Amino acid sequence: MRIYLQRHGEARWSNPDAQRRLTGAGNRAVEMVAAKLARPARIACSPYVRARETASIVGKYHNAMEVIGVSQRLLPGTPPTDATGELDQPELLCVTHQPLISRWIEFLTDEQVAMDPAWVAVLEAPGYGAGCARLIEVITP
Numbered sequence: 001m002r003i004y005l006q007r008h009g010e011a012r013w014s015n016p017d018a019q020r021r022l023t024g025a026g027n028r029a030v031e032m033v034a035a036k037l038a039r040p041a042r043i044a045c046s047p048y049v050r051a052r053e054t055a056s057i058v059g060k061y062h063n064a065m066e067v068i069g070v071s072q073r074l075l076p077g078t079p080p081t082d083a084t085g086e087l088d089q090p091e092l093l094c095v096t097h098q099p100l101i102s103r104w105i106e107f108l109t110d111e112q113v114a115m116d117p118a119w120v121a122v123l124e125a126p127g128y129g130a131g132c133a134r135l136i137e138v139i140t141p
């Protein structure tokens with residue numbers, strides 16, 4: 001099955017961190033990535049504003065599909081083993097943050113992958129455990 005892990009788009013710096021919004025460039029980068037992304041079955045995201053905005057842009061690009069399941073397991077400091085519990089169905093896109101996204105990809109694939117804002121890692125996995133996935137590609141704007 002395919003798993004899509006996306007880092008939120010570029011966000012403005014402000015406090016509190018959870019309220020940071022996407023910049024104009026961040027919005028455009030997410031739109032460009034959405035255009036290259038296969039239509040996910042469902043999108044889950046962190047409750048932070050920038051992750052919800054990213055998920056919304058991808059959802060709208062793919063014809064206003066049922067977009068967002070907001071999950072505390074997708075917060076920046078979540079351990080990858082806990083975040084993996086979010087992977088409950090195939091073709092799922094999870095929108096999250098650093099450092100979780102890089103740690104999560106490494107946990108699933110045993111590969112270190114740099115993930116800039118808006119980028120999506122596409123993984124193929126028979127299940128959900130340590131080292132069980134293969135990195136197919138990284139989609140960039």
